[in-house]
Amino acid sequence: METQVLIIGGGVTGTGLVRDLALRGVDCILVEKQDLNAGASGGNHGLLHSGARYIASDPAAAAECHRENLLLKKLAPHCIEDTGGLFVAVAGDDEAYIADFPQMCSACGIPARPLTPTEAREREPALSDRIIAAYAVDDAAIDPFKLSLDNMAAGLQRGSQLLRFSQVTGFETHAGRIRSVQLRNTLTGRETHVRADVVVNASGAWAGQVAALAGIDIRIRYSKGSLLVTHHRIGQRVINRLRKATDGDILVPGGTVSILGTTSERCVSPDVIYPEIHEVDHIIDEGSAMLPVLANTRYIRAYCGVRPLISSDDEEGDDRSVSRGFALIDHAESTPGLDNFITISGGKLTTFRLMAEKTADQVCRRLGLCQPCRTHMDPLPQTGDARWTEPGLTPSLWIRQNDPRDMLLCECEMVPQSVVDQLVASIRKQGGDPSLNAIGLRSRIGKGPCQGTFCSQRLAAYLYDRGELEQDQGLRELRSFMEKRWRGQQPLLWDISLAQAELLEAMHSGVFGLEQLDKTQG
Amino acid sequence: MKTVCPEIECDLLVIGTGMAGMAAALFAAQRGIDTVQVGMTGELNFASGLLDLLGMHPVAKAQIWSDPWEGIAQLIHDQPDHPYARIGVDTIRAAMETFIGFLNTAALPYRCHAHQNAQVITPVGTLKTTYARPESMAWIDRALANRPPCLLVDFPGLRGFSAHQIKAVLHERWPDLRTARLPFPGLTGELQTERMARRLETPVARAQLADAIRPQLGDARGVGLPAVLGIARTQLVFTELQQALDVPVFEIPTMLPAVTGLRLRECFERQLPQMGVRARYQQKILPTPSLAGDCFILKAGGELPEVQVRARAIVLASGRFFGQGLHADRHAIRETIFNLPVHQPADRSQWHRKELFHDEGHPIHQAGLCIDTQFRPVDAQGRCVYPNLFAAGSILAHQDWIRQKCGSGLAIASAYAAVQACQAVLGQTPQAATA
Numbered sequence: 018m019e020t021q022v023l024i025i026g027g028g029v030t031g032t033g034l035v036r037d038l039a040l041r042g043v044d045c046i047l048v049e050k051q052d053l054n055a056g057a058s059g060g061n062h063g064l065l066h067s068g069a070r071y072i073a074s075d076p077a078a079a080a081e082c083h084r085e086n087l088l089l090k091k092l093a094p095h096c097i098e099d100t101g102g103l104f105v106a107v108a109g110d111d112e113a114y115i116a117d118f119p120q121m122c123s124a125c126g127i128p129a130r131p132l133t134p135t136e137a138r139e140r141e142p143a144l145s146d147r148i149i150a151a152y153a154v155d156d157a158a159i160d161p162f163k164l165s166l167d168n169m170a171a172g173l174q175r176g177s178q179l180l181r182f183s184q185v186t187g188f189e190t191h192a193g194r195i196r197s198v199q200l201r202n203t204l205t206g207r208e209t210h211v212r213a214d215v216v217v218n219a220s221g222a223w224a225g226q227v228a229a230l231a232g233i234d235i236r237i238r239y240s241k242g243s244l245l246v247t248h249h250r251i252g253q254r255v256i257n258r259l260r261k262a263t264d265g266d267i268l269v270p271g272g273t274v275s276i277l278g279t280t281s282e283r284c285v286s287p288d289v290i291y292p293e294i295h296e297v298d299h300i301i302d303e304g305s306a307m308l309p310v311l312a313n314t315r316y317i318r319a320y321c322g323v324r325p326l327i328s329s330d331d332e333e334g335d336d337r338s339v340s341r342g343f344a345l346i347d348h349a350e351s352t353p354g355l356d357n358f359i360t361i362s363g364g365k366l367t368t369f370r371l372m373a374e375k376t377a378d379q380v381c382r383r384l385g386l387c388q389p390c391r392t393h394m395d396p397l398p399q400t401g402d403a404r405w406t407e408p409g410l411t412p413s414l415w416i417r418q419n420d421p422r423d424m425l426l427c428e429c430e431m432v433p434q435s436v437v438d439q440l441v442a443s444i445r446k447q448g449g450d451p452s453l454n455a456i457g458l459r460s461r462i463g464k465g466p467c468q469g470t471f472c473s474q475r476l477a478a479y480l481y482d483r484g485e486l487e488q489d490q491g492l493r494e495l496r497s498f499m500e501k502r503w504r505g506q507q508p509l510l511w512d513i514s515l516a517q518a519e520l521l522e523a524m525h526s527g528v529f530g531l532e533q534l535d536k537t538q539g
Numbered sequence: 540m541k542t543v544c545p546e547i548e549c550d551l552l553v554i555g556t557g558m559a560g561m562a563a564a565l566f567a568a569q570r571g572i573d574t575v576q577v578g579m580t581g582e583l584n585f586a587s588g589l590l591d592l593l594g595m596h597p598v599a600k601a602q603i604w605s606d607p608w609e610g611i612a613q614l615i616h617d618q619p620d621h622p623y624a625r626i627g628v629d630t631i632r633a634a635m636e637t638f639i640g641f642l643n644t645a646a647l648p649y650r651c652h653a654h655q656n657a658q659v660i661t662p663v664g665t666l667k668t669t670y671a672r673p674e675s676m677a678w679i680d681r682a683l684a685n686r687p688p689c690l691l692v693d694f695p696g697l698r699g700f701s702a703h704q705i706k707a708v709l710h711e712r713w714p715d716l717r718t719a720r721l722p723f724p725g726l727t728g729e730l731q732t733e734r735m736a737r738r739l740e741t742p743v744a745r746a747q748l749a750d751a752i753r754p755q756l757g758d759a760r761g762v763g764l765p766a767v768l769g770i771a772r773t774q775l776v777f778t779e780l781q782q783a784l785d786v787p788v789f790e791i792p793t794m795l796p797a798v799t800g801l802r803l804r805e806c807f808e809r810q811l812p813q814m815g816v817r818a819r820y821q822q823k824i825l826p827t828p829s830l831a832g833d834c835f836i837l838k839a840g841g842e843l844p845e846v847q848v849r850a851r852a853i854v855l856a857s858g859r860f861f862g863q864g865l866h867a868d869r870h871a872i873r874e875t876i877f878n879l880p881v882h883q884p885a886d887r888s889q890w891h892r893k894e895l896f897h898d899e900g901h902p903i904h905q906a907g908l909c910i911d912t913q914f915r916p917v918d919a920q921g922r923c924v925y926p927n928l929f930a931a932g933s934i935l936a937h938q939d940w941i942r943q944k945c946g947s948g949l950a951i952a953s954a955y956a957a958v959q960a961c962q963a964v965l966g967q968t969p970q971a972a973t974a
Contacts, residue, residue: 294888298869421728424698471699474663474794478701489708492663496896503895510891510903511867516860519941520585522895523861524795527941528587529663532896536601 020046020178022380023198023213025185025227026220027051028058030361032165033373033392034219035172035179038380040395041388045177046211050184050203052458053165056221056287058366059458060322062244062278063161064255064269065089066367067102067154069129070262072121073114078342079125082367086155089370093397096163100270102156102255104129105137107306108147110260115150118259122152129154141252143308156255158271161366166459170400173447181449183209188216188231194357195231204450215383217376218360222287222323228360233351235360239285240324243292244278245300245509248315248466251275251308258307265303268311277304277311284323292319297508315513317466318505327363343372347379357383426479427472429465434479436460441485451485453477453498466514469502470521474529489534496531544838546847549575549817550965551958552837554824554876555856555864556580559932559950561807562638563854566958568814569637572965575817575848577824577839580804582862587792588766588799589659590649590951592635592670593623594944599898603668606654607948608632620937622949625910626956631948634955639671646774647806650677658683660763660791662700664708667792668944673799675768675777675790682761682789688715690759691791692752694723696730699794700765719755724748735767736798739776749783759786766790766799771809773802819843824857826876833927837876852927852961855879855908855916856954857934864934865907872906877928880918882909882936900942907936913964914957927964929957 022038024031027049035045049055068082090097106115122129129152137151138144169179180200187199189210197210220227225237250270258266269276280296297319305312327344343364348355361376374390381388423433440459441451449455453476456462462476463469477491486494499521510518526532553564556578567574592607596614604610611631615624623631635651642649651657651671658666659676666683682689691702702718709716723730724747725738738744752762768790769776781788792799812818822841829836837848857864857876866875867890872883883906884890890903908916908930915923916930931953933940940946 291893301869424696424729426698471794475699477663478699478704481701481704481707486704487707488710489664491704492665492708495663500895504893507891507893507895511869511887515867515903516863518891519859519861520795522901522941523585523587523946526896527944527946528589528667528792528795529661530665530667531663532898532942533595533601533603533665 018046018209018211020044020211020213021384022215022217023048023211024217024219026056026218026223027053027165027169027179027181028056028219028221029054029161029165029168029366029369030058030221030364030372030376031219032168032172033369034217034361034376035177036168036397037373037377037390037392039172039175039177040391041377041381041386043380043384043386043388045172046180046213047169047172047177048180048183048185048198048200048211050182052181052455053169054162054458056223057322057324058161058165058221060244060320061161061242061366062267062269062276063158063271064267064366065097065157065159066365067156068125068127069104069122069152069154070257072118072125072127073261075342076121076125078368079127081342081371082365083125083127083155085368085371086157088393089159089367090157092393092395093164093167095399096160096167096397098158098271100156100158100254102154102257103132103137103141104152104154104257104259105144105148105307106150106259107145108149110149110258114260118152127154141254141256143252143310144256145307145309150259152259156257158255158269159366160271162458164369167397167400171398179447181447185227185230190231190355193354195355215357215359215380217380218358219376221362222325224325224360224362228348231348231355231358232353233348233355233358235327235346235362237362238326239283239287240326241282241284241290241321242279242324243296243300243319243321244276245297245316246318246320247275247277248317249274251310251314256307265300266307268304268308274317277301287323290321290323291504292321292508294508316509318464318468319508320505325362343368345372345375345379359383426475427462427465429467429472430461432460432462432472437476437479441483451480453480453494454501457498457501463498463502467517468506468521469499470517470524473498492531492534496534499525499531544845544847546849547575547817548849549573550851551575551961552577552835552848552850552853553856554578554853555858555862555932556820557582557856557858557862557932557950558586558803558947559856559858559954561803561811562634562951562954563856563931563958564811564816564818565641565807565814566637566955567854567961568811568816570958570962572958572962574815575819575850576811577819577822577848578857579823579841580808580820582858583804583807584796584800585861586800586803587795588673588797588803589667589669589792590635590639590651590671590947591944592656592948594656594668596943598900598939598942601898605656607656607670608654614943618937622910622935622938622953623945625912625914626952630956630959631952634952635671635948637955638951642806645806645810647802648674648774650674660705660709662705662765662792662794664705670948673773673790673802675766675773675788676792678761678787678789683713686713686715687760688717688758689761689763690752690755690757691716691718691763692755693718693720693765694730694735695720696723696726696728697732697735697765697793698729702763705791717757717759719752721751721755724751732765732767732793732798733770733801736770736801739767740769740772745776745779746783749780752784756784756786761787761789763789763791765793766797767793770798770802770805819846822846824876828877835927852965853929854954854957854961855928855930855934856932856950859907859933862933872903874908874934877924879908879916879924882906900939904939904941905937907934907938909936913960914953915960927961929961931957
């Protein structure tokens with residue numbers, strides 16, 4: 018295979034870059050070792066920052082956030098729920114920080130409108146009565162899955178390609194250039210290579226590992242953040258704690274749920290990460306100071322992501338003090354120098370478009386092209402493929418459609434067969450196999466209170482009936498799907514969730530015996 | 540103001556209406572013990588209806604036992620804390636025989652081999668090891684040995700049950716399977732197994748189903764169907780369908796909640812009151828009972844007006860978390876009615892492993908009530924908490940019924956042992972069980 022630009026990493030940056038380059042008429046292949054948004058792009062708050070969170074730690078990034086926030090609200094409104102946001106301080110919070118907050122915001126050009134505690138509680142009745150200060154800001158909720166799927170779809174439409182489950186295993190270099198990139202399919206083990214004029218490393222937390230394959234040393238700090246999904250939506254707006262950024266101080270609503278986070282824990286590898294029980298408890302304890310209801314609400318799922326922070330040295334301290342701005346590294350200046358290799362890392366969801374733009378500018382310079390960026394002007398097209406991740410969307414469509422033959426496979430999130438049909442078609446269109454995990458990633462299946470107890474096998478049976486699964490392939494997929502869901506449930510198993518998990522195990526292990534797959538039996 | 544509510548008196552109060560509670564009430568009634576049983580019966584709907592005795596031990600090796608009694612002997616040797624070790628093989632055997640004997644007389648026939656586990660097909664197409672299974676699933680063992688050509692039938696609208704999936708998964712082991720998807724007589728759209736089963740209790744629906752299957756038979760020497768062949772009249776439905784098709788028919792369990800569990804529930808709900816059990820199936824025992832002399836005073840609340848129960852002895856068979864016998868908050872596990880000491884891991888980080896299907900199983904399943912030789916819950920020092928409180932079923936500690944595939948055996952045998960011990964305390968002479 019050959020292409021002008023090979024992009025490594027299918028997160029928001031990589032897919033954003035595909036679209037940006039495609040709009041400039043550049044031919045791309047995106048390779049992703051798992052599936053879209055498998056890394057930090059899928060493991061974050063889904064928060065379109067107003068910028069106010071970074072006013073103290075990184076004023077430049079704060080201002081950048083605010084500009085991108087306004088731009089994305091205009092150009093990709095279908096990915097955004099424009100909730101607005103609040104910053105609230107609780108009795109006992111740092112009063113100097115509270116006093117400086119409005120000036121710091123205005124210095125970064127970020128609007129922050131003061132509210133009295135009473136006004137804040139009128140808007141958000143779940144807020145604690147111990148609120149002492151409040152400001153309204155331009156935060157919003159953004160769906161990172163939609164964003165990536167739509168960016169990728171826009172690229173595909175213009176002739177770009179997507180290779181999922183394709184891991185970079187090495188680079189063939191010659192005379193200071195990468196000649197070809199070796200790939201291994203993580204499902205089949207099949208090896209291929211792609212020749213490209215320019216290679217972009219947009220692999221987020223894996224950027225250091227990928228660069229190392231080319232003999233280049235980039236030091237990445239792995240900062241894990243964990244988040245919790247509530248059973249019900251709590252509040253209408255994004256609610257931030259008005260204090261220096263720390264743990265458990267942001268609650269972001271999205272559709273029918275809310276997401277509480279986060280933590281910041283250094284970890285040694287981005288590959289095997291779990292939301293840990295002590296993090297969960299810490300987030301809940303911190304969050305309930307702002308919103309007492311968080312102490313007793315039901316949580317459906319925990320998840321985590323690794324923030325890729327490029328570090329210049331080994332300094333210790335809170336990783337939040339490291340710049341959230343991004344790093345664009347042209348490896349012509351690295352040792353060994355490679356003229357057609359670029360790494361983009363760091364940054365945040367809110368600024369993904371800007372990161373893609375700056376990277377594409379550099380790619381074009383390397384290709385000797387001068388087509389300008391269009392993503393700050395052209396609206397992001399909405400494709401049908403990407404809309405099924407939105408909580409609460411499929412129920413309303415299903416009810417409106419009212420076709421008794423179109424049965425619900427997932428009752429918690431009300432995902433009917435017809436949605437699965439569309440997802441299968443779109444995955445096929447992208448050259449992939451519609452596995453349970455691929456469909457789960459692109460929809461709300463398995464994301465409700467039952468966490469896949471019932472819908473996983475209903476989906477498997479349906480895919481068998483459609484002829485998409487053969488022999489015992491479905492059992493392996495069922496097991497893998499359930500293991501993926503388990504990661505998110507395991508730290509949250511108390512009260513009703515624990516009873517639910519007991520039923521889950523009674524069915525999937527007690528009856529189906531999925532734990533016995535591939536084991537020698539007596 | 541003091542609220543007055545009616546009081547009922549009994550020798551034995553069975554708390555719980557899952558497999559262990561039903562078994563305890565049955566054994567108590569058979570022994571002529573004056574028994575009241577309280578609990579919400581919905582739980583049994585989530586039973587698979589398969590009577591597992593011991594399928595797997597050690598769990599970490601995923602070793603399957605074809606002779607459950609050999610497996611139990613090994614388990615008792617390896618895990619002296621396991622409830623089976625406390626019960627003993629002879630009592631387990633007597634309990635199973637009595638229980639299965641009862642079902643056979645109650646028109647819910649079960650079949651088992653004396654010294655051999657059986658296999659059934661699961662809705663995902665795997666084979667599950669169990670001990671006694673409904674008569675309607677008994678032919679599967681022979682079919683798995685001979686692999687004759689068979690027809691698997693499913694119905695549009697029955698989600699999570701695909702004959703095609705079962706055929707695909709079983710393909711290597713049993714190549715001669717065919718499938719047919721047939722409309723279910725008289726029902727369209729989304730099918731619920733309970734409605735299907737009730738429908739098949741009518742002769743018209745049975746005839747229609749047989750007529751729909753017959754043209755598909757071809758060379759099939761057996762027909763597999765999802766387990767929807769009736770509830771109370773399952774024996775009749777099963778026999779008639781076999782006669783109408785002139786080939787053996789077998790049921791394949793569906794996803795939970797399943798009709799196979801519902802059959803057990805309805806059977807007990809029908810039979811136990813006839814045997815003299817005073818059943819209050821829409822109520823549950825409320826927390827924190829009091830003591831009056833040697834008796835427990837408890838409140839039963841729920842749909843009916845509250846009553847007070849005065850009981851000389853109690854068998855606690857309230858289940859685990861799903862049955863609400865145990866409850867956990869973020870920090871600890873407690874027993875919900877008496878606040879009995881619960882054996883449990885040090886903290887929540889040790890409850891579950893990071894992999895769902897981890898080889899060793901999850902430590903939280905070993906949590907529960909520790910008991911003395913008389914099946915009475917004990918405290919951390921091993922002292923019996925109440926001399927007349929006994930415990931049975933999945934609430935007991937030191938077992939993992941899901942992984943060990945011993946749920947029903949544990950429920951039935953511990954209920955038998957607890958009732959036996961209770962009878963001794965009540966001061967009645969043990970008498971031979973009468974059906």
